[in-house]
Amino acid sequence: MLSRSCLGRNAPRLLRKQCIASNSRRGMAAAASAPRGFEYETGDAAGVKFANRDVAGPTSTLSVVAKAGSRYEPFPGYADVLKKFAFKSTAKRSALRITREVELLGGELSSYHTRENIVLTAKFLQRDLPYFAELLAEVISKAKYSRYELDEHISNLIKYTQNDILASPATQAVESAHKVAFHRGLGNPLVPSPSAPVNQYLVAEGIAGYAEGAYAKPSIAIVSNGSNTTDVAKWVGEFFAEVPTAATSSPFAPKAAQPAQYYGGEERIPSQAGNAIVIAFPGSNAFTTTGYKAEVAVLSALLGGQSTIKWSAGSSLLAKAASAFPNISVSTQNAAYADAGLLYVTISGAHAATVSSAAGAVVETLKKVAAGEVAAEDVKRATALAKFRALESAQSLYTGIELTGEGLIHGGKAFQIAQVGQAIEKVSDAQVKAAAKSLLSNKASFSAVGDLHVLPYATELGLTV
Known part of the structure; x- marks a missing residue:
């Protein structure tokens, strides 16, 4: 095993060798x-x-x-x-x-x-x-x-x-x-x-x-x-020369892409495995297509829920709101697709009453964001986190592969992340507020799974479906 002192003495030389090797492999x-x-x-x-x-x-x-x-x-x-x-x-x-x-x-x-x-x-x-x-x-x-x-x-x-x-x-x-x-x-x-x-x-x-x-x-x-x-x-x-050049006319072939249309509404599913509520709204398209909204990425990070710091509840808005409810998991995500997106908050836990109360707190938090009752420091933190997530997703092997392939298929261009990072940095507090107001003005997509006798309806939380 190499000693720390030996590794320290050789580190600069090893680093130079890595750089030389990297440059020699540059190719195109x-x-x-x-x-x-x-x-x-x-x-x-x-x-x-x-x-x-x-x-x-x-x-x-x-x-x-x-x-x-x-x-x-x-x-x-x-x-x-x-x-x-x-x-x-x-x-x-x-x-x-x-x-x-x-x-x-x-x-x-x-x-x-x-x-x-x-x-x-x-x-x-x-x-x-x-x-x-x-x-x-x-x-x-x-x-x-x-x-x-x-x-x-x-x-x-x-x-x-x-x-x-x-x-x-x-x-x-x-x-x-x-x-x-x-x-x-x-x-x-x-x-x-x-x-x-x-x-x-x-x-x-x-x-x-x-x-x-x-x-x-x-x-x-x-x-x-x-x-x-x-x-x-x-x-x-x-x-790959022998791969078919055109899609088959078989009745089993993939369907032609139809433009996504958002409807909204509510579904309730009984379950004995636990309790969960998802509150969803129209989100942002994927990075690789037109219609990407950087402010939605920032809003998702601002709401948050799950901490990015191990053994810490975190300081996102929903992390703070959920702290009053024990054994509850809350998370926010923007599912981004080629021509649509779904920004949703998932609230889950063993007890239906606690999940219901936490869902009410989620809606109230979203209303506060729409009213502009959020500190500038919180938005700044969320912007940094949104940028990190975008850059990290592009660098991540599997996420970056799909985003890049999707970009080539739909527009002939690979996913180049630099532009996305710049767009997120330019998001203002006013844009985040406007995005939250836009969500609440739309019909929600609401799903409750678990003890339906206890879990609330969307209208009981003040949502329109």
Whole structure:
């Protein structure tokens, strides 16, 4: 083991070596004004849009982002099933062979989906980029969607996920709030409800038809981190050339995007697993599209709820308001999508009466913000936190991948964070106040899950639905 004194003497020399190594890997350099390895370079290879961030280091990631989340499902559960089919058998490799080959190379494979996208990601040693580029291309263009894998494996995984949601009233309330807010499209559940007749829709031929449209060139983007841009362009061009150039006309293909429309309303769901309330309003679009409202990001941070400091309740407005109610969890989030957003507050706890009282305190706090009864110092703190969250989300591997891929798919531009940080810094106290007033003037989307005899209705809290 190296001593601290030895490490201290060698630190400057080691740092110089790191800098030299980093500069030698620059390749097609990003803009000089951007932090090293922070902004993406973009290109097109074989008709496939790609973005690369040449981050110094021995490992890389390569992801396929496909515009095929639950928003675009023709039938319930198709996005979730397609995600779960990732890295199963293809025309060239069995699932077992894929597993063994990836393990031999020390790589990792993962997949997830959101309301708008499915994301398949490979993490690997930098030298193995050609193998994983070929594998991802094969997975999206030559996968076998067999009935036996659907029946024997994937159907059970869906049931496990459904049970997890039933055990979490807060998750149920968030899903319900989206349905109330947007109805179809963005209101489609991430995972089909256990009460939904999912089996009558899930057929292997249907999933194959959904995949053919989901993984067509106009609907995907390749996002790389840690490789040379020239190499990424080379291997994407070679292996993704056979990806379909147009979406299929199959009845199982992803639906065409319809503009999101906000409705608002209320839903109440009985549950014995606990109690939760979600109070939601129209929010801000994603960073990557027009309609982004920096003041909503600041308002979300201002309301807060959960502390950013371990073992501390924090000093956000809702953290202070919730301190009077023991064993209550309160958090604020802006779910940002391509053409809409949902700013929502989640209140959860074991006791319905306490959750109800805390929900009343949340509404009163929001009214105080709308009335301008907030200290300038609180807004300043919230602005700093909102900027940190935006920058951190872009730097975060998984969040940054989806945002970048989504930007390429919808507008042909990678997510470049510098502009977002600047927009947040310019937000004024008056804009935050106006944003809060705008929320309260809109119809709320209100969801209560738990003991419905005790949990309040939206109108009892002074909300319009």
